[in-house]
Amino acid sequence: MVNMETEIHAEEAQSLLSPSMKRTLLIINCVVLSIGNCGGPLIMRLYFIHGGKRIWLSSFLETAGWPFILIILIAAFFYRRITTGNSTAKLFNMKPRLFFASAVIGILTGLDDYLYAYGVSKLPVSTSAIVIASQLGFTAGFAYLLVKQKFTSFSINAVVLLTIGSGVLALHTSSDRPEGESKKEYILGFILTLGAAALYGFILPLIELTYHKAKQVIDYMLVMEIQMVMCLFATLFCTVGMLINNDFQAIGAEAKKFELGETKYFVVLVCSGMIWQCFFLGAIGVIFCASSLLSGIIIAVLLPVTEVLAVIFYQEKFQAEKGVALVLSLWGFVSYFYGEIKQSKKLEKKRRAAEMEVPLNQIVAS
Numbered sequence: 001m002v003n004m005e006t007e008i009h010a011e012e013a014q015s016l017l018s019p020s021m022k023r024t025l026l027i028i029n030c031v032v033l034s035i036g037n038c039g040g041p042l043i044m045r046l047y048f049i050h051g052g053k054r055i056w057l058s059s060f061l062e063t064a065g066w067p068f069i070l071i072i073l074i075a076a077f078f079y080r081r082i083t084t085g086n087s088t089a090k091l092f093n094m095k096p097r098l099f100f101a102s103a104v105i106g107i108l109t110g111l112d113d114y115l116y117a118y119g120v121s122k123l124p125v126s127t128s129a130i131v132i133a134s135q136l137g138f139t140a141g142f143a144y145l146l147v148k149q150k151f152t153s154f155s156i157n158a159v160v161l162l163t164i165g166s167g168v169l170a171l172h173t174s175s176d177r178p179e180g181e182s183k184k185e186y187i188l189g190f191i192l193t194l195g196a197a198a199l200y201g202f203i204l205p206l207i208e209l210t211y212h213k214a215k216q217v218i219d220y221m222l223v224m225e226i227q228m229v230m231c232l233f234a235t236l237f238c239t240v241g242m243l244i245n246n247d248f249q250a251i252g253a254e255a256k257k258f259e260l261g262e263t264k265y266f267v268v269l270v271c272s273g274m275i276w277q278c279f280f281l282g283a284i285g286v287i288f289c290a291s292s293l294l295s296g297i298i299i300a301v302l303l304p305v306t307e308v309l310a311v312i313f314y315q316e317k318f319q320a321e322k323g324v325a326l327v328l329s330l331w332g333f334v335s336y337f338y339g340e341i342k343q344s345k346k347l348e349k350k351r352r353a354a355e356m357e358v359p360l361n362q363i364v365a366s
Helices: 004-015 019-049 055-061 067-084 096-122 125-132 135-147 153-175 183-213 220-244 247-257 262-289 292-301 303-314 320-365
Strands: none
Touching: 019 055, 019 096, 019 125, 019 262, 019 292, 019 303, 055 096, 055 220, 055 247, 055 262, 067 220, 067 262, 096 125, 096 183, 096 220, 125 183, 125 303, 135 153, 135 183, 135 292, 153 292, 153 320, 183 262, 183 292, 220 247, 220 262, 247 262, 262 292, 292 303, 292 320, 303 320
16 A cells, blocks of 8 residues: 555655646657557567567667667756756766666566567567557556556546457457467467566556655656666666677677668667667656556557558558457547546546635634
8 A cells, every 4th residue: 555655755746747747748758658669569570570580689679778868867967957057966866765676677677578579579560469458457457456546437448448459359360370480489479478468567557656655756857767777777687688699799690681681780770779768768757647557558559550550561461350459449548538537627626626615714714
């Protein structure tokens, strides 16, 4: 159970932002998350389709873009010092307790990266996206257990619709096994992708719990520090795997054999790192602005979009099931946000009523 001190810190973190700024920040993070969620699987699959075989390298690239966050933090640090004239401002404000928690989550993220990369190497984009959609159910369950997530009829409806949409898509998976791949490899890829969905479904609420338990006010710059530390330790975890698997020595030879050419090989690697960083930064930003459940819902609702993009770029089949899933996903998405709008209006009415009661009490007392 989240204690009173924890709740105060959470409220302080939210009060640092005006409602309009919070909405703007939420929209920006939703867009960033959308870019990473749709683009990440596609570019990772592009690497494997055209001759890439290094799973640990693909895992490494999912979080290797963390130096980009460091650049933003340094720029923001100097901007604060110049505009405020505060020479005592710190580049990093994270306390040891929060650093340790972020590092642990980062290691779990590195493991999740490997599980997911293995699945994408063995499954078509459409199939891996279907399996990953089960993450929403895991996120909802762990959010209830870890942060006591409150469910409304609208949020429950959204989870049910998105889950049904994923189930509808699963109807066509029997014919999706890539040519030349054994049934054993396909099943293993399916199982590990499911494991990745479950693990990340646990990680999202764990990040939200970390915000609550931080014992320091969480502003958006601190959120970026948390993201950087998480990605740093996830990258270190995958680096160890690369060293054991001799991936660094194999990069040069693999680049020469890459079907799209050596130059495009490195372009794919760089773009993969940048796009995946959008995913992680967007996910943790949505959790800060709203909740881990909303982050999971956005990831799930983008499933049909990824499906459509896979059809366009990789000529994967677009069966009627995918169209039905798209409608169900959009329905669930609208349901969730309609419920959030109603809830925010209800809270606003209560706040105004409370503000009106204070002057009336003062008049009666006088």
